Amino acid sequence: METDRDELARRRAKYATGLLWHVGAFVIINVFFWVLDLALGPPGATWAFWVTGFWGLGLAFHLLAFLIDGRQVEDRLTRKYEQRQDR
Template sequence: METNDTSLDKLARRRAKAKLGWFSHAVVYLAVNAGLITLSLANGRAWAIFPLLGWGLGLLMHGIAVWVFAPGGNMLESMVQRERAKLDSTRAKPW
C-alpha cells in the first residue's frame, strides 16, 4: 500500500505536468497566431481572427480542465466533499 506522501507526490507531479502541458499549448498558440496575424495583415484581410478564436476556445477549455477540474483541484475537491456529505446524509436516514 502507498504511503500518503507517495500518493501526494504522484498527484503533485500529475498536476505539474498538466500545467506544463497547458503552458506549452499557450506558447505554441501565441507563436503560431502571431505569424498568422502577420500574414493576415500583409494580405490586407482580417482572416486570422478565425483560427485565433477557434484555437483560443480550445486553449480556454484546456485551461479550465487543468486549473478547475484537475485532480486535487479546488472545484473537484469541493464537488467530492458535497457528494460525500450527500451520501453520508442518505446513509444516516433510517429506512
C-alpha cells in the same frame, strides 16, 4: 498518504507543462498567422482573427480543465458519493 500527494503533484506538474506548451504554441503560431495575414491578404481580410478566436476558445477550455483539476473536484465528488453509499 505521501504517495497520493506525490502523485497529485506529478499530475499537476504534467498538466501545467501541457498548458504552458499550449500557450507557447498559441502565441508563436498566431503571431505568424497575423503577420502573414496582414502582409499578404487584401485589406479587411482577417482570416487570422477566426483562427485565433477558435484556438483561443480551445485554450480557454484547457485552462479551465487545469483550474478545475487543481481544486480536486473529481476526488471530492468521489468521496462525497462514497459517503452517501455508506449510509
